Amino acid sequence: MQAVDHELASVEPRHVVTLAFSVGNDSERAQELEPRLQLPPGWRAVTPDLPFTLAPGETTVRFVSFVVPDGAPAADHAVRYLVRNRLQPELFAEHTVSIRVKAMRCLEVAPLDLADAVISGQPYRAVFVVRNAGNAAVTVDFRARSSLGHPVAPAEGRLELAPRESRELALDVRTEALPRLGFDQISLNVGDGTELSAQASRAVKLLPVGGGGESLYRTIAGQARLIYLAQDRDGEIKTGWQTELSGAGAIDEAGERHVAFLLRGPDARHAATFGRWDEYRFEYTSKGLAVGVGDLAYGLSPLTEYGRYGRGVQASYTSGAWDFGLYEMGDRFTDTGNRQLGARASRALSASSRLGLNYLAKSGERTANIYSLQAIEQRAGLSAEAELAASEGDDAGNAFRTYVYGATGDLRYSGTALYAEPGFAGYYRDQAFVSASGDYSLAQGWGMRATAFWQRTNLDRVVSRPALEESRLALGVALPDALGINLSADLFLRRKRDLRPNRDVDLVHPGFRVNGSYSRGHWGLAASGEFGATEDRVRDRRYATSLGLLSMYWRPSERQSYSLYLIRDDNTYSTIRQAVGSTAGVSAGVQLWQRARLNLNVQRSVAENANRFVTLGFEQTLRGGQIVSLFVRSTSGKFSRQTDAELSLTLPFGIPVARRPDLAPLRGRLLDAETGAGLAGVTLSLDGAIVMTDADGFFRYDAAKIGRRFLTLAGTGAAGKVPLRPLPLETEIRADGDNYVELRFVQPGMMKGRVQRYESAAEMPSQAYRDNGDDALTGGVGVAGALVTLTSGELKYRRLTDADGRFRIDGLPPGRWLVSVDERTLPPGGRYQAEQLQFVQDVRSGAETLVDFKLRPKTRRLKMLPLSSHAVPPTSTAATGIGVNRAAAERT
Incomplete structure (x- = not known):
């Protein structure tokens, strides 16, 4: 499997990406294949994963489209396309393309106030802050959602933000009561429908009511599935059952030891297309040790065994700088008796480099021993490896492979070189290829990319099978956005020829491609048009080719999503001219009600082997976490019609593994x-x-x-x-x-009262008072904003007085309370003081306790001093006498 054209791509969030992968069948038997597009979390596929069949020696090109989500981080992301033989799952191939998401954030969104934990079944409030980090006013729409589907209010709305303005946004979430500990992630997406967007989320722990949220036994998460399968193939009906028990989790308090297991049976591959093979495995991992037994995916190195599936046992151990691995595995679904014994040992030479040895012994159809030396370099911005290998036995030969991927600023590059002799018995055999890709982002939205690829098989040109040589060169440029449209263009040259004297294929195909994508609000589309000409030098003719791709998506709300894709191929990648092929498909995903979702995919192909696919999926998650799902797929062609169905019930549960001594x-x-x-x-x-x-x-x-x-x-x-x-x-x-x-x-008690200030009945011009209890006081005036505090042990209540100086505190436990008023909150200037700043009061059950604070004038005592011989002149006495007396009073 190879990616067609570029291995590296750059894209902005909310845009549609279309990739093409070349898949070939080098075996002598037809293969029924199941594809799987593996995307980063949160990315959505536009095209569905539908099965296909390859005849012996046939090669096809598969197109996949997906949407980069609004909140995708600005980084490099791996998109993997995997194809597996449905009847022989040990046979699979995969290829990875690196997608760089560009940084386009001009908004900032962050959680501001949100509880870490709430009681499930009760509402909670999440407060986010939205900030316009740009220098122009913006109007943005927001959408909020709960990962558990809880109602959020407001779920959507609009904000107008001035430059650098921040705005708080409060979201109220209504939760359901949960039987066990759960987590709800509340997320907020903000954008203006173009490139301006931001996203933030926060997880809230939902505490169950009952059981205390803990268990005396450490448990791991498990689930049981009961699956019913049915198939109608041209009137012939088959049915079958499968049961599945699986689980995984940590078995110790430190979380360093983990187990995982899967028990599934019986084998139901022949009962329906959805039927899986029987599978039994157990895996254990701890710090430095990993052991697996049963049906496992295994591998050693790219040249010895890149990846395979079988039954056996494998283990690995890491200690300090050393790393060791060992496995003994065999094929399950063939009668060849093929088995492998693999061993590896490596040592870290530095923090970023490692050198290792690999040994693989093959037995069964052919016997061989393979040895390899492998060097790996992994550090920030660079990943590189090189491997030398040799085999002996029934198949003897040598092989070499090197790989590099790097990123420096706006430049990304990757390269692979491989040579495997015809007698080499490893994963690659009798082939040589070199590939190189580069992607460079320039200023003002410009960008450049290039890809070169060359491959040759059947190096000795054995006349009984094709000796193919394939090469392609692609040069592309990314253009600055125009009216919000991302544009790019590519020139390419592809050649495929048979090097045998009696050649079957010799094709030269130059062409160019124009790509465009547009996204606004809740919808987006991507279109690609490729135009070229194929020169068939074996048949001495030339004909025009074209390829058109269109992908669209529309997501009007969190509950609905729709997509459409169209493909029209006029011999762009075919080796023999054939009828024009076209494929059209639509898909829809709708949340019918809380935790219930319906998915529909319809695809129609018009070609020599025309067919139609209709896939319907329904999934309902119950309150206890149980899942009921139904999937139906109908396939019809010129000569046959087939319908497959799968009905399943999934039951989650906890598996106790150890008694917890700390509970x-x-x-x-x-x-x-x-x-x-x-x-x-x-x-x-x-x-x-x-x-x-x-x-x-x-x-x-x-x-x-x-x-x-x-x-x-x-x-x-x-x-x-x-x-x-x-x-x-x-x-x-x-x-x-x-x-x-x-x-x-x-029954609680209650305390209420009032804070008042009083004025003296007589007032001297000097503002000095003699207060020995004989002076009368005028009526009190309430003091607003005074802080009253009640304290009893560790309990403390605070209240501010109202405009009349009154306060009231309800819900007080009976007992002795200290009641005080904070002098710092009394009228400024220090003119008044409380007759008593604090009281001790007894609060009785169901009773009302009264307390009043009376702020009385502060007493100021003056001492009259005789004039000395240094007294001020009479002309100034009247003007300054009061000031002198005040100063003297203050000194005393």
């Missing part, structure tokens, strides 16, 4: 102190784990962490009652003790 149960009861009755429906929190009391007021934590823990209320209270003991309550949880807590609740 113990905690139980208790909440009571009404006056009646002795239990308080039902009260939610409690123990270090974030939530439980609710039953009808008699009892609660239980199945597994609480041993040690000193704090128990408190998690909700709004207990039917208007308050605990006699202050919360949070510190309790000691012991591994071998009776961990029991009893909390008594009573």
Whole structure:
């Protein structure tokens, strides 16, 4: 398998990308193949993965289209296309293309205020900040969503932002009660429908009510699937069943040891197209050690064994700079008896370089021993490797391979060179190829790219099979955006010829291609037109070729997405001229209701082997995490009609693997102190784990962490009652003790009062007062904004007085409270003081406690001093006498 034309590509978010891969069948048997496009998380495919068949020696070109999402990070992303033989899954090929997402962010979005954990079933608020980081005013649309499908309000809207302006956006999310710990990711996408976009998200832990959120046993996530299969092929009906049990997770507290297993059977490949082969495997990994047994994918190195699937055992061990690996595997789905014994050892020479030796012993149809020396360099901006190999036995020969990928600033490049002699017994055999690709981004939106490829097979030109030589050269340029359209153009030259004297193929194909993509708001499209001419030198004729591609998507909301693709190929990649082929397809994805989604794909091909595909998928996730799914695919052609169906039920569960020594149960009861009755429906929190009391007021934590823990209320209270003991309550949880807590609740008390200031009845011009209790006070005036604080142990309440100086504090547990007013919040200037700045008051259950603060004038005492011989002249006494007396008073 190879990528057609460029190995590297650059694209902006929200645009559609179309890639082409050449897939060839070098075997002597027809192969029924299943493709799979592996995209980075969040990327969406436009074209579906539909099966196809290759005849012996046939080569085809497969086109795939996908959408780069709005929030894709500006970085290099790997897009992998894998094709596997459905009946012989050990046979597969894959190819990876590097996609660089350009940095286009002019907006900034970040979470501002969001709780780390909330009780499931209760609403929570998420506050984000949206910032216009540009220098021009913008109007942007926003869309918010919950990863669990919880309702969000507002779900969408519009913001107008001035340059450098920031705006807070509050989102209210209504959650459902969950039976176990869950996570909800709230995300916010903001954009103006063009290149201006930003995205941010934050995960919230959803705490279950009941069980305390912990388990006495460490568990790993598992799931059981029950699958029913059916097929109708030209009236012949087949049915079958499959069951699947799988799980994976850490088995220790540190998370260093992991296990994974899969048990699936029986083999149902012949019952329906959706039927899978039976598969049984167990894998264990820890720090430095990995062991697997059963049906596994395995490999050694690119030249020895690049990748295969079979049954056996494999292990690897890392210690310091050394790394070792060993496997013994065999093919399952053939009767050839092929088996492999592989071993490797490598040592790190530095932080970025490693040197290794590989050994592979093959037995079965042919016997061979393969040895290779491999060097690897991995550091920031550079990945390179080189390998030399030799084989002996039934097949003897040598091979060499080198690979490099680098990125320096705006330049990216990759290159591969390979030579494998006809007698070499490794993964590559009897071929040579060289490929090189480069992608360079210039200023003002310009860019350049180039790809060169050369490959030769059947190096000895054995006359019984083709000795093909293929080469292609492509030069491209990316143009600056025009009206929001991304444009690029490529010139290319391809040649394919048979080097035998009696050649079957000799084609020369020059041409050019124009590519364009456009995205705005909730929709986008990509189009590509290729025009060329093929010169058939064997048949001495020349004919024009063309290829047209169109991909579109429309996503009007988070609940709906639609796509369309059209392909028209007039002999662009064919070796023999044939009828024009065209393919058209549409797909739709609709969320019918909460956690229920329907997907539909319809494809029609018009060619020599015309066919039609219709795929319907439905998936419903239940509240407990169970999944019910139905997939139906109908295929019809000129000579046959086939319909396949799969109905499955997936049940998630936890698999206990070890007793946790740091946990113990905690139980208790909440009571009404006056009646002795239990308080039902009260939610409690123990270090974030939530439980609710039953009808008699009892609660239980199945597994609480041993040690000193704090128990408190998690909700709004207990039917208007308050605990006699202050919360949070510190309790000691012991591994071998009776961990029991009893909390008594009573009707709360209330305290209210007023902060007032008073003026003296007589006032002297000097503002000096004699206050010995004889002076009368005028009516009090309320002091607004005074801070009143109530303290009892660790409990503390604060209130600001209203415009009349009044305050009120409800829900106080009975007991002795210290009530005080903060002098710093009294009227400025220090003119008034409180008769008493603090009081000790007893609050009784269900009673009202009154307290008043009376701010009285501050007393200032003056001392009259006789005039000395150095007194000021009489002319100035009247003007300064008061000032002198004030100064003297202040000194005393």
